[in-house]
Amino acid sequence: MAENLKLYINGEWMDSSHPEKQEILNPANQEVIAIAPKATKEETEKAIQIAKETFESGIWSERTPRERAKVLLQIAEKMEEHLDELAELEMKNNGKTLREAQSDAADAAHTFRYYAGLLNQPNGQTYQTAEDMETKIVKEPMGVAGLIVPWNFPLLMSIWKVAPALAAGNSIILKPAEITPVTAAKVFELMDQTDLPKGVANLLMGSGSVVGQTIAESHDVDIVSFTGSTGVGRSIMQAATGNLKKVSLELGGKSPNIIFDDAELETAVDYALFGIFMGAGQVCSSGSRILVQEGIYDEFVAKYVEKAKAIKVGPGHDESSQMGAIVSKKHMENILEYIRIGQEEGAVLACGGRRIERDGMEQGFFIEPTVFTDVSGDMRIVREEIFGPVVTIQKFEDEEEAIHTANDTEFGLAGAVFSKDQNKAMRVINKVRAGITWVNSYHLSYVQAPWGGYKQSGIGRSLGTYGLDEYQETKQINVSLDPKPIHFF
Structure with a gap:
């Protein structure tokens, strides 16, 4: 029997008010494996507002790196407990072979572990810029991250974005591809069983023209990260100019x-x-x-x-x-x-x-x-x-x-x-x-190394320390070590 999927907003599973549903097919036999909702513009805006409020509350964004790492490890453990189920769902939804889906599931769980470990590494710089001045360079979360993923690696591409965005302290809205939302829903089900605060991670299913466009245009979204075609990437970049939000794009190739x-x-x-x-x-x-x-x-x-x-x-x-x-x-x-x-x-x-x-x-x-x-x-x-x-x-x-x-x-x-x-x-x-x-090889890649392209293949990088940087702001703090008047005037 096909599973009825739901939206996940503010830590609660809910149906969409949109009357239409999306049948999710197994491309190997056209069997209906799930029924997915189509989020409305209003529901998308609600999820964005929840994410913004959660971020500003500091319940996640102000936690120490060690505290955030602990939760990321909980998510990794939950995924590892369900690797077989995740691989089976990925295979049925995307059509790939089971061995490919198993590899993707294992890599996805490892990505959470990698970013949990990265949080415990040195991050930032300090300079003695003058005799009486010290400059600190610190990294801070950006705010609300809109994450839009493709259908070819529904599970792995989701985690490539979710793990570093959460590690950095952001609140997120994940939008999977319309035709492959099943494993994303399962991951959110598992995240719901961890200590991740409600409202930090939100899941919206639906069309790119409604959900994706609303995320890209919103002035309350601070970064939009998209993986997909070059044409859609261009439209997201145009939509994001309203508040000059940061855009990270991993697009097409002809390698x-x-x-x-x-x-x-x-x-x-x-x-x-x-x-x-x-x-x-x-x-x-x-x-x-x-x-x-x-x-x-x-x-x-x-x-x-x-x-x-x-x-x-x-x-x-x-x-x-x-x-x-x-x-x-x-x-x-x-x-x-x-x-x-x-x-x-x-x-x-x-x-x-x-x-x-x-x-x-x-x-x-x-x-x-x-x-x-x-x-x-x-x-x-x-x-x-x-x-x-x-x-x-x-x-x-x-x-x-x-x-x-x-x-x-x-x-x-x-x-x-x-x-x-x-x-x-x-x-x-x-x-x-x-x-x-x-x-003398091809396709072999590792979470430690940055992923992204030149020219019309995109802007920005996923994975490695570069992937964490995508979801962080860089701030300089100048501290006077000997406060006294400057006598400029």
Whole structure:
């Protein structure tokens, strides 16, 4: 039976007054797994006001770092007690494989532990700026944080924002994607069982045009953090100008994966597969443009296509599934349209390209791993983010061309280089205009390191100490050590 989800405002679960509800589907079979409310503008404004009042009360914002860390650890422990349930919910709601969902759940709990530990580290600076003056640099919470997360990593992306925002002492409003709110609701259920004060964390489900827009426009929201498409990011930035609130954006990507002739071929092929087909390509940092040096191009393509054809696509609960479903029918149709465009543009469809409607997957949203070769840099499938299991393979001649082609994009989120020559690999990766990069690997990332991109891939950083900084104000306090008249006038 489908679960009826609710809004969470001021520590209370409540229904929305909006008459419409959102059916939440399992993309592997279109089973309705939950019914979600759609918060109204008035309910959004109420949650913002509650968050503001809670922040100003100091019940959380004025707690010591040690006290806040204690609560973050409680949340981590609750999540760890329910890792299997969280992974199962994530798999059913998003369509990813169970092994991917299990990894996400474990990483999410670890993120709370990381920020709890970070709170106990030195934070701030002191300068002896003059003989009789001392300047202190301190970090303070910003206030109310509006957190808007995407559907591709509903659990992990939520925690990437919630954990540092709470660690910094802010009050928060979390808005999950309309079609993937289930794990966020479960996390708030678990947070409700900890010592987190009522009103500090609020959960709103609903449309971006109502809930997201209201959060972005509100003069009582001090920071809005958004992960999603570049187009929506632009609209949030425009809406946020009303009170010049801080905006943190992690947006799209069209990331290059550069493979030189001297790369270890099996390793390069393996990571290039992982780089695009993990998460069915619905990952902002996916290596969706593979650039291969001409000396190994044919051999690489042959091995790559052979292995791509062998990837086992199926529902997440099947342990043999290596790639899961596309998140929704609408998004599946968008990907299939890009595949059609690629063929029209003259690219060679080396494998895949079709919806899978066999072996019990007839009701699900599955697409074959798709590889295009013989592409040119002006094709839409090379320039635009497809956000699905579709990859293009381009040929390059030398180092200079590789760098130029890699950077010939409006995005700058991620990139990689494969070569046995470490000097060359470092020389090239240093010239790739992207915020998240790898040498001889792909996709592996860690909570300690900042996450974000250049150019139209966003503004700001998540994770690491940089992620905590996103939700803090920096204040200087100048203290006179010998107060006396200055005699300026």
